[in-house]
């Protein structure tokens with residue numbers, strides 16, 4: 001019976017309990033140490049949600065870190081301790097299993113995942129629940145830009161503005177449901193719960209603010225919601241996280257060469273007053289008292305970001321730096337000569353209403369068509385178009 | 399004392415011949431040739447998919463567009479990279495191992511349905527060609543997940559070819575699975591009950607059950623997609639009453655189980671490799687065997703964890719719970735493998751190194767998987783590089799390392815030649831380190847805010863991306879060490895005896911390579927495929943050595959004066 005294939009006494013069986021306890025402690029402290037790296041990896045905590053989610057992650061990282069150390073430790077230990085010595089052709093110990101051990105390593109992971117599941121449920125319930133006094137904002141995703149819509153009704157008029165100062169048609173709009181103010185940026189203020197309700201004009205997108213730790217897909221044909229409460233003033237990049245086509249990577253906030261924010265950013269103001277005075281009131285005033293001058297109105301419309309031109313075109317005056325379409329810096333001087341027989345004004349109108357009609361040499365037919373009828377995708381009323389054209393015609397460089 | 403049964407020996411006159419290129423290109427019903435055909439085809443697509451990955455990483459060296467003309471071209475790259483690696487590399491490669499090994503491990507002469515087997519294989523080359531043809535008509539650009547409406551209303555014709563190609567591959571996979579299940583059920587040798595089967599056979603059984611239950615759903619989804627694209631139906635178009643979530647649900651109902659289709663066979667390979675090269679019985683045989691079945695079943699209830707940011711919020715928690723449960727059987731396997739190593743006599747063969755590498759890297763993918771199951775955390779990292787990292791730890795650190803371990807382990811059986819162990823160790827070290835630095839930093843990229851599937855990214859992520867790209871280039875090059883090793887060893891490698899690793903499973907009880915009929919007569923399996931360390935196992939292995947020539951590590955008490963095995967084909 002005594003074959004050279006066995007030497008159980010020589011291997012492993014005599015590990016002292018002190019070492020086992022020491023290794024166990026090392027693994028647990030190691031896990032806690034690994035867990036403590038969590039804040040260094042995640043973006044700074046800037047929302048109420050991020051505090052809870054980061055704590056959850058840190059907990060998981062500590063447990064995961066311990067398991068990692070346990071497994072790698074066992075592996076390295078076995079590899080060193082139980083390596084076959086040169087010339088030793090014998091077999092290892094004929095151990096086929098151990099019911100107690102197997103029970104233990106079934107039950108302990110089961111307990112761990114139960115704890116994780118319960119913890120996750122509690123974090124989830126608190127982070128996605130509806131909060132009192134939410135600021136509601138609408139978001140529209142379109143390839144490849146974001147638009148945020150704010151409601152301006154009679155209760156939200158800028159200070160010093162009363163209903164009877166308004167033009168009758170604007171006053172009527174404010175009283176019947178309100179005006180929609182648009183921006184490429186999402187503005188709010190510290191400690192204000194925000195609820196964003198989202199629609200897409202084309203494919204699915206996903207709205208993600210890493211600094212807030214929240215993400216939700218925009219689904220064609222549905223309205224989806226996302227909520228968060230910022231706790232630190234600052235600017236936070238908004239990112240599209242669901243593949244939406246060729247410009248998917250551009251569908252995120254960026255910074256231009258001059259350090260200006262371009263595209264989709266979350267701006268968290270210090271206070272509601274700051275939000276109103278720095279962002280909302282000027283936007284509201286502009287909408288309530290539209291400039292008489294169509295050029296100025298056109299500039300205002302384009303600057304507001306209601307239309308997603310910035311992601312494709314360069315206009316220095318507006319800080320646009322999109323690279324998909326032609327540079328529009330002096331479109332005013334060349335529009336008249338683009339197509340024989342079309343006036344500059346007529347050419348620009350066609351360029352926007354039917355971009356496919358005349359392609360600028362060297363560019364593909366990638367520009368969306370902006371339609372005149374409400375209800376059509378990319379709706380652009382004639383009023384807006386006229387003003388935009390008036391403004392574009394002034395874009396001339398010497 | 400148990401009786402020692404040695405398979406009938408003596409048929410070496412008709413011993414296996416080496417296969418030439420012409421055999422590989424021919425229609426044949428020999429499961430061994432078909433297995434090799436699968437492996438070679440899959441390896442070709444591994445190189446294609448790898449080349450695409452290199453282009454992706456090259457593009458990502460800088461935050462702006464460099465080598466790609468536009469985002470669309472980039473999207474086509476990673477769409478085909480993902481699809482090829484999954485459907486034309488890992489899945490058929492595993493089918494190749496299954497085909498080659500299953501009848502041998504069962505002591506059978508072939509699969510249950512040899513003709514069907516060949517047919518299933520020959521669906522793959524046309525499918526692969528169809529997929530690559532997409533580049534002539536506007537390649538698919540909606541990712542391997544191809545969510546509508548991007549894949550229906552906004553993609554070019556390559557998307558249709560993509561769907562047709564997957565249809566063929568799905569069919570191939572279903573036919574293969576039927577064949578495996580019937581073979582396992584009916585062709586086990588006398589004396590081999592289900593619980594005497596090698597764990598690789600268990601893994602193939604569990605995988606085949608998944609394929610049979612899940613793949614028809616992929617076929618259904620693809621059919622709707624093709625109809626929407628070609629016939630003008632509106633299944634996925636909300637403007638006409640369709641629903642974009644329909645695709646996501648049905649697609650993941652297949653594609654989550656597909657993860658197990660790719661990883662369970664690797665688990666099976668790992669069980670064989672660890673036990674043989676640690677010279678120790680597998681620890682907790684039944685737990686490993688049954689946990690595969692548990693994973694197969696629970697795997698059908700977790701699909702929507704891929705949809706935590708699109709699924710109705712109320713449904714997220716139930717899917718989180720099932721996804722956490724599935725960690726338990728996976729954990730059981732990992733601990734059982736560690737138990738197998740404990741008190742073994744570990745030999746650092748190349749196969750074993752990749753087995754150990756598998757264990758240590760797969761664990762990282764397992765841990766990040768449990769993190770991803772947690773809804774609140776998933777919401778933050780979904781569709782980011784964290785997920786890219788996780789899936790590569792599972793599918794590269796797991797499946798591909800498993801494939802490598804299996805190649806080093808069974809290459810001698812398949813080819814009759816040993817692979818060069820020095821090159822093998824070099825391959826392992828370079829692959830292991832560059833793998834880690836390619837994928838580990840991606841966790842950090844994702845958590846700190848970099849989404850996946852973008853060609854342009856915020857400049858603050860560049861430094862880590864450069865690290866990742868450089869590591870990935872080394873990883874890409876490391877593959878050629880293996881290819882070189884295979885070429886050199888095929889020409890001039892050391893002749894392999896029947897059982898170079900002194901393994902107990904039946905595929906080693908016949909010459910390397912095996913004769914056309916696999917065995918001469920009906921072999922009798924040793925009663926426990928993992929009975930290492932017992933007197934009777936030792937005697938059985940010694941008997942094999944004296945009949946077929948010495949192993950790489952001959953037992954000291956094996957009969958002396960044995961001649962080397964006559965070389966195959968000489």
Ligand SMILES: [Cu+2]
Pocket residue numbers: 141143144204205206240241242243244248251
């Ligand atoms: Cu998008």
